[in-house]
Amino acid sequence: MGSLVQKKALVTGTSQGIGAAIAMTLINAGCDICMHYFHSPDEPRRMQQYAAARNQRSLCLQGDLTNEQEVVRCLRESGDFLGQIDVLVNNSGALVERRNLSQVDNAFWQSLLDINLKTMMTVTREAHPLLNKTDGASIVNIASLAGRMGGHRDPWFIPCAKGLS
Numbered sequence: 001m002g003s004l005v006q007k008k009a010l011v012t013g014t015s016q017g018i019g020a021a022i023a024m025t026l027i028n029a030g031c032d033i034c035m036h037y038f039h040s041p042d043e044p045r046r047m048q049q050y051a052a053a054r055n056q057r058s059l060c061l062q063g064d065l066t067n068e069q070e071v072v073r074c075l076r077e078s079g080d081f082l083g084q085i086d087v088l089v090n091n092s093g094a095l096v097e098r099r100n101l102s103q104v105d106n107a108f109w110q111s112l113l114d115i116n117l118k119t120m121m122t123v124t125r126e127a128h129p130l131l132n133k134t135d136g137a138s139i140v141n142i143a144s145l146a147g148r149m150g151g152h153r154d155p156w157f158i159p160c161a162k163g164l165s
Contacts, residue, residue: 005030008082008132012036012065012123013092014044018142022089023047031087032057034078038064038092057081065092065119075126085130090120091142
C-alpha cells in the first residue's frame with residue numbers, strides 16, 4: 001500500500017466506533033480529513049484537535065445524510081476544504097431499533113434503507129466530481145455484521161440453528 005501522507009479523506013459517521021477508529025487511523029497515516037457526524041460532535045472535535053497538533057488539516061461536518069440537500073452541502077464544504085478526495089469512507093449507518101419481522105412496517109423498512117443504503121449512494125454520487133482523477137481515489141463502503149441477524153439473535157433462530165448442526 002502506498003503512503004497516505006498529504007492525501008485527502010472524507011469519512012462519514014465518525015462520532016464513535018468504526019468511523020472514529022478509521023478517522024484516527026487516517027489522521028495517524030498523515031491524511032487531511034473531513035469528519036462527518038450526525039449526533040455528537042465530541043469525538044470528531046477531539047480528533048480535530050489531535051490533527052491540528054500534528055499540523056494536519058481537518059474539518060468537522062454535521063449533517064443528516066438521509067437528506068439530499070444536507071449531503072450536497074456536506075460535500076460542497078468538503079470540496080471547498082480539501083479540494084479533492086483521495087479516500088472516501090462511507091461508514092454512516094444504524095440499526096435504528098430492534099424489531100421482530102412482524103413489527104417491520106414499510107415506513108420502518110424505508111428508514112433502514114435510507115440510513116444504510118441511500119446515504120452511501122448519495123454521498124458517493126456527490127463526491128464523484130471531487131475524486132482524485134489524476135492518481136485515482138479509493139471508496140470504502142462499510143457494512144455491519146448486524147445485517148446478518150439484525151444485531152441480535154431472534155428467539156426462533158436459535159432452535160433452528162441448533163437443529164441444522
